[in-house]
Amino acid sequence: MRTNLDFSTLFRSSIGFDRMLNVLEAASRADTVDNWPPYDIVKSGEDAYRIAMAVAGFTQDELTITQEQNILFVSGQKANADDVQYLHRGIAGRSFQRRFEIADHVKVVGAGLVNGLLTIDLKREIPEEMKPRQIAISTGEALPTTETKQIEASKEAA
Missing domain, CATH: 2.60.40.790 (Immunoglobulin-like)
Structure with missing residues (x-):
């Protein structure tokens, strides 16, 4: 007994799983296996x-x-x-x-x-670039702070 599954609800409610859902859909449509x-x-x-x-x-x-x-x-x-x-x-x-x-x-x-x-x-x-990597944690001095500059918009009368 073969049941065809409908994946359309998953396509509507998932983001980034397109490839996995396409593989599942293709597997459900598989013809007779030789x-x-x-x-x-x-x-x-x-x-x-x-x-x-x-x-x-x-x-x-x-x-x-x-x-x-x-x-x-x-x-x-x-x-x-x-x-x-x-x-x-x-x-x-x-x-x-x-x-x-x-x-x-x-x-x-x-x-x-x-x-x-x-x-x-x-x-x-x-x-x-896809392998896990360890991030070193520094000790001692705090990271230097950078001075933030405020940009002021010129005021023009309309």
């Missing part, structure tokens, strides 16, 4: 992640990984082999496209294909 190719998402460190996809039968040239802002696309396009006649075809060779929503400041740092397993390494790199 479960091929199978994949795992692993947290391999404090700020490190890995996506592992089983792409048996695909070569490195037939796979494409693209990152556009906060979306990671992984697609595979199998080259047609017209001269092959299959008596039984059990290995899926159909084209696919997987889409992963990734958080802000998460970057792809590497990818590899070994024994039919595509691994994509991701790392969250928070910019220096």
Whole structure:
């Protein structure tokens, strides 16, 4: 049973949560989920992640990984082999496209294909200006005061 949620009331009463609400709305509109190719998402460190996809039968040239802002696309396009006649075809060779929503400041740092397993390494790199910083508290003398100047407006008769 699928229930569609209406986020319009949240859009009217919240400020600055646009991205989060858009992601929730997109998730509620998700079409039927295709479960091929199978994949795992692993947290391999404090700020490190890995996506592992089983792409048996695909070569490195037939796979494409693209990152556009906060979306990671992984697609595979199998080259047609017209001269092959299959008596039984059990290995899926159909084209696919997987889409992963990734958080802000998460970057792809590497990818590899070994024994039919595509691994994509991701790392969250928070910019220096967004990291918490400690503010030093000075002791001793008070901060120097600056002399304030009062600006007087000229009085003109109307």
